[in-house]
Amino acid sequence: MPAKYDAQIATQIINNFGAKPELLVQILHAFIERYSYISEEAVRQIAYELNISRADVHGVVSFYHDFRTTPPGNRVVKICQAESCQAMGSRELTAYAEKTLGVAMNQTRDDGEVTLEPVYCLGNCACSPAVMIDNKVYGRVDTGRFADLLEKHGGA
Ligand code: FES
Numbered sequence: 001m002p003a004k005y006d007a008q009i010a011t012q013i014i015n016n017f018g019a020k021p022e023l024l025v026q027i028l029h030a031f032i033e034r035y036s037y038i039s040e041e042a043v044r045q046i047a048y049e050l051n052i053s054r055a056d057v058h059g060v061v062s063f064y065h066d067f068r069t070t071p072p073g074n075r076v077v078k079i080c081q082a083e084s085c086q087a088m089g090s091r092e093l094t095a096y097a098e099k100t101l102g103v104a105m106n107q108t109r110d111d112g113e114v115t116l117e118p119v120y121c122l123g124n125c126a127c128s129p130a131v132m133i134d135n136k137v138y139g140r141v142d143t144g145r146f147a148d149l150l151e152k153h154g155g156a
Contacts, residue, residue: 013034027046038067065118073108
C-alpha cells in the first residue's frame, strides 16, 4: 500500500534536493519511492515549491514511463519491451500476461490486485525476455515460467 500523502514530508523530500528545478527528475523518483505514484496533489506542491508551472511537472511526468500517476495495484508486474526482450518474445509474453491477468498493459485490474506495466530494459538483456514482479527481476521468461512466477507471487 502506498504511503498516505503528507505535505510536510513532501516538502522534506523536495528540500533534500535543495528545491532545485533542475533536480525535478530525482525529486519525482523520490516521490515514487515513497508514494508509488505522482498524485495531482504532488504535482501541485512540487510545482509550487520549485517555482515552476504544473505543466512543467506534468511534462516530465508524462515523458518518463516510470512515473505512474495513479495508485498501483497490490502487485506490480512489469514486462520489458525494449529491443532485446522484444526479439526474444516479450510481445507474445505481454499478450499472454494480459489474458492471464485479465488486465491490459498500463492498467490496474478493477479489483486493485494487479498492475501490468511496460518497462524499457531491466539490465537483464542477456536473459531476455525479462520481467519484474514486485521489484524482483526474472529472466528467460516464457509463458510457462510466467505462469509459475505468478503462482509464486500470489496467483493470477
Ligand atoms: S532489453 Fe529487456 S532487459 Fe534489457
